[in-house]
Amino acid sequence: MPSQFVKEFDTPAYKGKVTVNTGVFINNEWRDGSDNTTIDLINPTNGQAYAKISEGTAKDVDLAVEAAQKAFDTTWGLKTPGLARGELMWKLAFAMEEIQDELAALEVLDNGKTFKDAKSIDVAAAIGCIKYYAGWADKNMGQQIETHEGKFAYTRHEPIGVVGQIIPWNFPLLMWSWKIGPALATGNVIVMKPSELTPLSALRCCDLIKKVGFPPGVINVVTGYGQTVGNAISTHMKIDKVAFTGSTLVGRKIMEGAAKSNLKKVTLELGGKSPNIIFDDADIDTAVGWASHGIYWNHGQACCAGSRIFVQEGIYDKFLTAFAKKAQSIQIGDPFGPETEQGPQVSEMQYDRIMDYISSGKEEGATVHTGGERHGSEGYFIKPTIFTDTHPDMRIVKEEIFGPVGVVIKFKDVADMVRQANDTVYGLAAAIFTKDLNTAIETGHALKAGTVWINCINNLDPSVPFGGFKQSGIGRELGQYALANYTNVKAVHVNLSMPI
Ligand SMILES: NC(=O)C1=CN([C@@H]2O[C@H](COP(=O)(O)OP(=O)(O)OC[C@H]3O[C@@H](n4cnc5c(N)ncnc54)[C@H](O)[C@@H]3O)[C@@H](O)[C@H]2O)C=CC1
Numbered sequence: 001m002p003s004q005f006v007k008e009f010d011t012p013a014y015k016g017k018v019t020v021n022t023g024v025f026i027n028n029e030w031r032d033g034s035d036n037t038t039i040d041l042i043n044p045t046n047g048q049a050y051a052k053i054s055e056g057t058a059k060d061v062d063l064a065v066e067a068a069q070k071a072f073d074t075t076w077g078l079k080t081p082g083l084a085r086g087e088l089m090w091k092l093a094f095a096m097e098e099i100q101d102e103l104a105a106l107e108v109l110d111n112g113k114t115f116k117d118a119k120s121i122d123v124a125a126a127i128g129c130i131k132y133y134a135g136w137a138d139k140n141m142g143q144q145i146e147t148h149e150g151k152f153a154y155t156r157h158e159p160i161g162v163v164g165q166i167i168p169w170n171f172p173l174l175m176w177s178w179k180i181g182p183a184l185a186t187g188n189v190i191v192m193k194p195s196e197l198t199p200l201s202a203l204r205c206c207d208l209i210k211k212v213g214f215p216p217g218v219i220n221v222v223t224g225y226g227q228t229v230g231n232a233i234s235t236h237m238k239i240d241k242v243a244f245t246g247s248t249l250v251g252r253k254i255m256e257g258a259a260k261s262n263l264k265k266v267t268l269e270l271g272g273k274s275p276n277i278i279f280d281d282a283d284i285d286t287a288v289g290w291a292s293h294g295i296y297w298n299h300g301q302a303c304c305a306g307s308r309i310f311v312q313e314g315i316y317d318k319f320l321t322a323f324a325k326k327a328q329s330i331q332i333g334d335p336f337g338p339e340t341e342q343g344p345q346v347s348e349m350q351y352d353r354i355m356d357y358i359s360s361g362k363e364e365g366a367t368v369h370t371g372g373e374r375h376g377s378e379g380y381f382i383k384p385t386i387f388t389d390t391h392p393d394m395r396i397v398k399e400e401i402f403g404p405v406g407v408v409i410k411f412k413d414v415a416d417m418v419r420q421a422n423d424t425v426y427g428l429a430a431a432i433f434t435k436d437l438n439t440a441i442e443t444g445h446a447l448k449a450g451t452v453w454i455n456c457i458n459n460l461d462p463s464v465p466f467g468g469f470k471q472s473g474i475g476r477e478l479g480q481y482a483l484a485n486y487t488n489v490k491a492v493h494v495n496l497s498m499p500i
């Protein structure tokens with residue numbers, strides 16, 4: 001029996017004992033990784049190791065694929081009616097609800113996000129996502145197509161089979177739910193790799209999967225590194241589809257792996273450098289509140305973060321003053337603290353990346369309007385930062401920073417602003433603040449982005465699709481659209497009385 005992580009939490013936000021199995025989960029059983037090696041988990045608030053998880057290998061992926069295929073052929077897929085699959089998903093959602101505080105505490109420990117956000121956003125939205133897709137499980141309908149009086153033609157939306165899912169560390173449980181929700185609802189079986197930085201919530205949910213009665217092999221979790229376990233998934237000859245969320249760099253590797261192996265279907269949810277556009281007529285308090293949420297939510301570790309803030313010249317000074325005040329007011333500290341609004345960045349590597357971007361901004365001549373330095377003396381805390389006096393060629397304007405660092409850019413001419421907003425390799429999201437409906441809609445349609453928010457930002461709903469234009473990805477997550485990622489369309493032609 002592989003090890004367990006046991007922790008007695010005694011924090012202002014959460015008190016209680018949590019036990020998490022830390023092996024790989026295959027065929028509803030826990031086992032050690034096949035090489036018997038482990039990965040240390042590091043607490044981002046102090047840089048100290050607090051747990052060990054199994055380091056899975058390509059061999060473990062093979063075992064997981066075998067278990068998944070068996071489940072697909074015998075107990076899941078088209079063998080289980082949609083209603084029954086949906087019922088199990090509802091049970092999973094209710095089981096998650098019962099331990100929502102525990103799940104939130106694990107997210108905080110692994111990721112450093114605040115308990116408040118982990119519970120009210122990550123865990124709540126993950127449960128909501130599973131419930132949403134439970135409702136789709138018996139509504140996966142093909143079409144009957146009129147062609148000829150002597151023929152009956154229709155389509156079936158069949159599950160793909162074994163799907164690989166590779167998820168990141170910024171919203172560990174939420175991304176788990178975005179992936180497993182549509183895959184299970186459409187009857188697929190899963191080999192999942194959580195991020196090696198934040199695996200505990202996905203591991204804890206494996207116990208729930210078994211408890212509520214999912215047949216063995218339907219959901220398998222192999223923890224490990226991207227270069228080994230992730231690569232084994234993307235190149236596997238018996239995995240028919242891979243879904244990935246993470247960096248654009250790794251997204252390319254996933255496509256390469258798919259292309260070089262069995263041409264598995266690929267969906268990618270990648271990076272962004274989203275514009276947040278504030279027009280002269282916007283309500284300043286509203287715009288400041290949302291702009292702060294846009295870039296500082298989750299410590300800036302959101303692919304859709306509104307990191308380029310375009311402000312029209314008439315309100316630029318007023319906005320900047322209020323926005324800086326808001327950024328300076330953000331309470332940084334212990335993520336379990338009841339008043340804390342911002343915890344540490346997830347890892348030393350991410351901390352270093354962000355600090356390197358801050359240095360590059362300074363070196364390239366931008367002005368640090370506020371922040372621009374670490375907070376405290378231990379852990380990976382960075383002050384909410386605003387750069388002004390930027391130039392379109394600066395790295396801080398062009399590249400995804402994935403930290404609490406925004407650039408504020410003054411604009412006069414709307415057409416020129418739209419050109420600048422679209423001048424990026426990314427196209428994930430955009431936000432617009434204005435009271436003028438025509439301005440909002442015309443600008444929204446001119447922006448090359450998969451999501452446009454009007455008078456809000458970073459607002460997600462399981463029923464609304466999410467995904468990117470350009471190098472922000474391929475395919476859509478969430479909503480009815482995501483079901484298409486997990487089905488093969490089969491066209492059936494039945495000859496009733498059609499002559500040759
Ligand atoms: N779109 C999003 O939500 C996210 C974007 N990012 C972006 O990526 C940057 C770097 O963060 P990382 O943690 O390095 O992201 P990453 O893309 O390396 O990690 C995401 C997942 O991919 C896996 N992975 C890594 N290399 C792989 C490979 N060769 N084959 C298959 N899977 C692999 C990782 O183990 C993890 O599970 C961030 O600064 C941010 O810009 C990171 C996380 C989430």
Ligand code: BAL
Binds near residue numbers: 170
């Ligand atoms: N990756 C999906 C949500 C986000 O990062 O903003």
